[in-house]
Amino acid sequence: MSAPPRELRVDGLSHAFGRDEVLAGIGFRLPAGEVAALVGPSGCGKTTLLHLAAGLLTVQQGRVSNTFATTAFMFQQPRLLPWQSALDNIALGLKAAGMKCDERHYRAHDIALRLGLAHRDLDKFPHQLSGGMQSRVALARALVLAPDLLLLDEPFSALDVGLKEELYRLLLDHQADREMGVLMITHDLMEAVRLSDAILVMAPEPGRIVCRFELSVPAARRDDAWVYRHTAELLQTAAVRESFGLPPAMPGAGERGAEAPAPARPVSALRLVVPAEPVPAARGGSRCGG
Amino acid sequence: MRLLRAWAAGLPAYLWSGWGAIASLLLFFAAWEAVSLVYGPLVMPDPRSAFGTLLGLVESGAAWPELAATARRALTGYALSVAAGSLLGLLAGLSMTASMMSRPLVTVLMGTPPIAWLVLAMLWFGASDGTPVFTVFVAAFPVIFIGALQGTRTLDNQLRGMAEAFRLPPRMMFTDVYLPHVVSYLFPAWIAALGTSWKVVVMAELLATQDGVGAALAVSRSHLDTAATMAWIAAVVGLLLAVEYLVLEPIKREVERWREHGA
Amino acid sequence: MNVFDRLAAKPLFMCSFRPFFLVTAIYGVALLLGWLGFLAAGVGVPAVPGGPIVWHAHELVFGFGLAAVAGFVLTAVPEFTSTAAFGRRVTIAMLLLWAGARLAFWLSGAMGSMGEMLAALLNSGFMAALVVLVAPRLWHDPERRHLSFLWGLAAMWLAVTGFHADVLRGVYPMPWVLAGVGMMMVLIIVALSRVSMRIVNDALEAERLRRAAQYTDGRTGGLSRRPDEDDDELLDYRARPPRRNLAIFGVALYTAVALALPGSAISGWIALAAAAAVLNLLNDWHVGRALLSRWALMLYTVYWSMALGYALIGLSLLGVPVAPSAGLHLLTVGAMGVSIFGVLCIAGRTHAGYALDTRPWVQIAAVAIGVAALVRAASGLPGAAAAGLQAMSVVAWAIGYGLAAVFLGAVFVRARPDAGTGCEEVMEDVDAKA
Numbered sequence: 001m002s003a004p005p006r007e008l009r010v011d012g013l014s015h016a017f018g019r020d021e022v023l024a025g026i027g028f029r030l031p032a033g034e035v036a037a038l039v040g041p042s043g044c045g046k047t048t049l050l051h052l053a054a055g056l057l058t059v060q061q062g063r064v065s066n067t068f069a070t071t072a073f074m075f076q077q078p079r080l081l082p083w084q085s086a087l088d089n090i091a092l093g094l095k096a097a098g099m100k101c102d103e104r105h106y107r108a109h110d111i112a113l114r115l116g117l118a119h120r121d122l123d124k125f126p127h128q129l130s131g132g133m134q135s136r137v138a139l140a141r142a143l144v145l146a147p148d149l150l151l152l153d154e155p156f157s158a159l160d161v162g163l164k165e166e167l168y169r170l171l172l173d174h175q176a177d178r179e180m181g182v183l184m185i186t187h188d189l190m191e192a193v194r195l196s197d198a199i200l201v202m203a204p205e206p207g208r209i210v211c212r213f214e215l216s217v218p219a220a221r222r223d224d225a226w227v228y229r230h231t232a233e234l235l236q237t238a239a240v241r242e243s244f245g246l247p248p249a250m251p252g253a254g255e256r257g258a259e260a261p262a263p264a265r266p267v268s269a270l271r272l273v274v275p276a277e278p279v280p281a282a283r284g285g286s287r288c289g290g
Numbered sequence: 291m292r293l294l295r296a297w298a299a300g301l302p303a304y305l306w307s308g309w310g311a312i313a314s315l316l317l318f319f320a321a322w323e324a325v326s327l328v329y330g331p332l333v334m335p336d337p338r339s340a341f342g343t344l345l346g347l348v349e350s351g352a353a354w355p356e357l358a359a360t361a362r363r364a365l366t367g368y369a370l371s372v373a374a375g376s377l378l379g380l381l382a383g384l385s386m387t388a389s390m391m392s393r394p395l396v397t398v399l400m401g402t403p404p405i406a407w408l409v410l411a412m413l414w415f416g417a418s419d420g421t422p423v424f425t426v427f428v429a430a431f432p433v434i435f436i437g438a439l440q441g442t443r444t445l446d447n448q449l450r451g452m453a454e455a456f457r458l459p460p461r462m463m464f465t466d467v468y469l470p471h472v473v474s475y476l477f478p479a480w481i482a483a484l485g486t487s488w489k490v491v492v493m494a495e496l497l498a499t500q501d502g503v504g505a506a507l508a509v510s511r512s513h514l515d516t517a518a519t520m521a522w523i524a525a526v527v528g529l530l531l532a533v534e535y536l537v538l539e540p541i542k543r544e545v546e547r548w549r550e551h552g553a
Numbered sequence: 554m555n556v557f558d559r560l561a562a563k564p565l566f567m568c569s570f571r572p573f574f575l576v577t578a579i580y581g582v583a584l585l586l587g588w589l590g591f592l593a594a595g596v597g598v599p600a601v602p603g604g605p606i607v608w609h610a611h612e613l614v615f616g617f618g619l620a621a622v623a624g625f626v627l628t629a630v631p632e633f634t635s636t637a638a639f640g641r642r643v644t645i646a647m648l649l650l651w652a653g654a655r656l657a658f659w660l661s662g663a664m665g666s667m668g669e670m671l672a673a674l675l676n677s678g679f680m681a682a683l684v685v686l687v688a689p690r691l692w693h694d695p696e697r698r699h700l701s702f703l704w705g706l707a708a709m710w711l712a713v714t715g716f717h718a719d720v721l722r723g724v725y726p727m728p729w730v731l732a733g734v735g736m737m738m739v740l741i742i743v744a745l746s747r748v749s750m751r752i753v754n755d756a757l758e759a760e761r762l763r764r765a766a767q768y769t770d771g772r773t774g775g776l777s778r779r780p781d782e783d784d785d786e787l788l789d790y791r792a793r794p795p796r797r798n799l800a801i802f803g804v805a806l807y808t809a810v811a812l813a814l815p816g817s818a819i820s821g822w823i824a825l826a827a828a829a830a831v832l833n834l835l836n837d838w839h840v841g842r843a844l845l846s847r848w849a850l851m852l853y854t855v856y857w858s859m860a861l862g863y864a865l866i867g868l869s870l871l872g873v874p875v876a877p878s879a880g881l882h883l884l885t886v887g888a889m890g891v892s893i894f895g896v897l898c899i900a901g902r903t904h905a906g907y908a909l910d911t912r913p914w915v916q917i918a919a920v921a922i923g924v925a926a927l928v929r930a931a932s933g934l935p936g937a938a939a940a941g942l943q944a945m946s947v948v949a950w951a952i953g954y955g956l957a958a959v960f961l962g963a964v965f966v967r968a969r970p971d972a973g974t975g976c977e978e979v980m981e982d983v984d985a986k987a
Contacts (some may be wrong), residue, residue: 073455083471083548307836310799314826315826316823320820
C-alpha cells in the first residue's frame with residue numbers, strides 16, 4: 001500500500017476576476033524537497049496563483065491537488081496580529097490546530113530562538129519590534145507548523161541585504177532538514193537563483209508560465225559569484241526579457257543565452273526545460289527561447 | 291489574571307503620572323479663585339467655600355441619596371445603550387447595506403439635541419425614572435453604535451486572509467482577530483458615552499425629577515445658593531473624573547497596550 | 554610678573570568654578586554662623602536696610618546662591634555650547650565683583666544712601682555681567698538648546714535689581730528675595746536636567762553591570778536566571794522637556810503671582826500646582842534600583858524638597874495653620890542647599906580632573922543639609938519649639954557646608970591630577986594607556 005507521493009500538482013488552472021482573465025492554463029508539479037520560484041513582473045497573477053494553491057481562493061477552472069500533510073503560508077507583509085505578543089503570534093497556527101497552551105508556547109519559543117529572536121522580544125508586541133524582527137516572527141509562525149509545503153509571497157522583498165541573506169540561510173537549513181517543498185513568489189531574479197531548484201517564469205496578460213529553468217547545483221553550495229553569474233545568464237534569455245518587458249538582448253548576447261552558453265564561460269548549471277504542459281494558445285503567447 | 295497583574299504592576303507609575311493632571315487642575319482652581327475674587331462670592335464662590343459646602347453635604351449625609359439616584363439613572367441608561375449600541379453596531383457593520391442605511395439615521399440621532407429628547411421623554415414618561423433613563427439612552431446610543439460600526443467596518447482584510455491561511459477555526463477567528471480589533475474601537479466609544487450619560491442625566495433631572503443631583507441643583511438655583519451649586523457641580527465632575535481616570539483609563543491603557551507607539 | 558599675574562597663575566583660578574565654589578561653601582558656613590549669633594544673642598549681623606531677616610535672606614540667595622550659580626554657569630555654558638572656557642582674568646574680575654557686592658551690601662547700613670547706591674550697582678552689575686558673559690554663547694548655539702539658562706539668569710538679574718531698587722525707594726524689599734528664590738528653583742530645575750542625564754544614566758549603567766555580574770555568578774552557581782529573562786529592561790533615563798517645562802511654568806507663575814499679589818489664595822493654588830508639577834517631573838526619575846545610588850538619590854531629594862516646599866507654601870496661603878517660612882525653607886535650605894552641594898561635588902570634582910567622591914563624608918554632609926531643611930521646616934509647624942529647632946538647623950547646615958569647604962576646597966586649590974590644563978573632565982591617564 002503506497003501513499004500517493006507528497007506533491008503539489010496544478011493542472012490547467014485558469015482564473016478570472018470578473019471579466020479580467022488573470023491566469024490561463026497554468027500547470028506545474030512541485031514534489032517534496034523541491035524549492036520552486038515563480039518569477040514574473042508585477043501584476044502577472046503570481047499572488048493569485050499562490051492563493052489558489054493555498055486554497056485561499058476558490059478554483060474556478062482546472063485542478064489544484066495538494067497531497068502535502070501540512071501547508072504554511074508566509075505573506076509579503078508580516079501580517080502579525082498587533083494585539084498579541086510575538087510568542088502568541090508565532091503559536092497562532094498551533095493554537096488553531098488545537099494544541100495545548102504550554103506545548104505550543106514551548107515550540108514557538110524553540111523555533112523563535114533558532115530564528116534569532118531573543119527571549120525578551122517574545123513578550124513584545126509587533127509594533128515594538130523592528131521590521132526585520134517582525135519578518136522573523138512571521139517566518140517562525142510559518143515554520144513552527146513543521147509544514148511539508150511552504151508558500152512564500154515575496155516575504156523578503158522589504159528587507160535589507162544582510163537580513164535577507166540570514167533569513168535565506170535559516171530557511172534553506174530548515175528546508176533541507178525536513179524535505180520541505182517550497183513554492184515562492186518573487187520578482188527578484190537573484191533571489192530565485194539563490195534559493196530555488198526550479199524557476200517558473202511567468203508572463204502577464206493573462207498570467208501564464210512561459211518556461212521553466214532547473215538549477216542543478218544544490219542551494220547550499222551556491223556562492224555569491226555563482227548567483228551573480230547565473231542571474232545574469234537568466235536575465236539574458238529571451239523569455240525572461242520579454243516577460244519583464246525588457247528590450248531584446250544585444251545581438252550576440254542573446255545567442256549565448258541559456259541554450260548556448262559561450263564556450264569561454266564555465267559550464268552553466270542553468271538548464272532550460274520547455275514546459276511539459278502545452279501552453280494554451282493565449283493571445284500572442286510567445287514561446288521560450290523565442 | 292495576567293491582565294490584572296500587569297494592571298497592578300503599572301498602577302504606581304500610572305498614578306504618579308497623574309501629578310501632571312493634578313497640576314493643571316490646581317491651576318484651574320487658581321483661575322476660579324481669581325474669578326471669584328473679581329466678581330464676588332455671590333456670582334462665583336471661591337473653590338474653598340464650594341468644597342467646604344460639598345464636604346458639609348457629604349458629612350451630613352445629604353449628598354449620598356441624590357448621587358445614588360443620579361448614578362442609578364445614568365448607569366441604567368448607559369447600560370442599555372452599551373448593550374443595544376454595541377450589538378446593533380456590530381450587526382450593522384457586518385453588512386455593507388446595513389451600514390450605509392444606518393449612517394444617516396445615526397446622524398439624525400446625534401444631531402437632535404438632548405434637550406429635545408428630554409421634552410419628548412417628559413411627554414412619554416412623565417416624572418418617573420423613565421425620563422432621564424431614556425434621555426441618557428438616546429444620547430449615548432449613537433456614540434456607541436458608531437464605534438461598533440466602525441470597528442466592524444475597518445476589519446483588516448490582510449489579517450483575515452492570514453487567519454484563513456493559518457486555518458483559524460471560527461471561534462478563534464472571533465476571539466483572536468475580530469474581537470480585539472472591535473474592542474479597540476468600542477472601548478473609547480464606551481468611555482465617551484459614559485461622560486455623555488453623566489452630563490445628560492443631570493440635565494434631565496434638573497427639569498424632570500424631584501430627586502437626584504439635577505433636582506438638587508434646581509433647588510440651590512431657586513435659593514440663589516451659588517456655593518451649593520458649585521458644590522454639586524464639583525461632586526458631579528469629580529465623580530466623573532475619578533471613574534474615568536482611576537478605573538476606565540488604566541483598563542484602556544492595559545487593553546490597548548499593543549497600540550502604543552514608541553515604547 | 555606682577556602680583557595679579559602671579560595670583561592668576563594659581564591652580565585656584567584654573568577654571569571659573571574653582572574660586573566660586575570655594576567661596577560658596579565658606580560663605581555658606583560663615584553666613585549661618587553669623588545668623589546663629591543673631592538668633593542666640595542678637596549679634597553678628599550688620600545693620601542693613603530692611604533689618605536682619607533681609608540681610609539673612611539677601612545674602613543666602615543673592616550672595617551664597619549666586620556664587621554657586623556663577624561658578625556653575627561660567628563653567629557649564631562653554632561646555633554646553635562647545636566654546637572656549639572663560640579665562641582666568643574673567644574669573645578673577647567676576648570674583649572681585651561678587652566680593653565687592655557682598656562688602657557693599659554688608660556696609661550699606663553703615664554708609665547710608667551712598668552705600669545703598671554702591672550695593673545696588675555692584676549687586677545688579679554682578680548679575681548683569683554674568684548675563685552679558687554667557688548670553689552670546691547661548692544665543693549663537695546652533696539649536697539654542699540652553700536658552701532656558703539665559704531666561705533664568707535674566708529673571709534673576711531682574712530680582713536682584715528689583716530688590717535694590719526697592720531699597721533705594723525706601724520700600725521693604727523682601728518680595729524680591731522671594732522672587733529670587735523662585736528663579737533659583739527654575740535654574741535648579743534647568744541645571745539638574747543636564748546634570749541628571751549623566752548621573753542617572755551612570756547609575757543605570759552600574760545597575761546593568763550589577764545585573765550582568767549577578768547573571769554570571771548565578772550561572773556558575775547553577776542558577777538558571779538569565780538577564781534577558783528580566784521583563785523590565787533598563788531603559789536609558791531621559792529628562793523630558795514637556796514635564797520640565799510644566800514644572801518651570803508652575804514655579805515661574807507662582808513666583809510672578811506671589812510678587813504681584815502677596816499672600817493671596819490665588820497664589821496658594823498656584824503653589825500647590827507648582828508642587829504637583831515638580832512631583833510630575835519625578836515620573837522620569839522612577840528608574841528602579843538605580844535611583845538609590847548616592848548621587849541620583851541626592852538630586853532626587855532636591856525635587857522632593859522643592860515639591861514639599863511649594864505644597865507647604867500653598868497650604869499656608871490657603872489658610873492651613875503652617876508658618877509660610879516652613880515651606881520657604883524647604884525650598885532654600887532643602888532644594889537650594891542640597892542641589893548646590895550636589896553640584897559642588899559633581900561638577901566641582903569632574904571638572905577638576907577627579908572621579909566622583911566615594912568617601913563617606915559626602916553622605917554625612919548631604920544628610921546634614923537635608924536634616925537642616927527638615928528641622929527648619931518643622932520649626933514652622935504649629936506648636937513646635939521654634940528657637941531650638943532653628944538653632945539645630947543652623948548647626949546641621951554649618952556641618953554640611955563645613956565638610957564641603959574642607960574636602961572640596963582641597964580639590965579646588967590643588968593642581969589637576971591629570972594632564973588637563975583648565976575645565977576639562979577627567980582625562981585618561983596617558984601613562985596608564987601607554
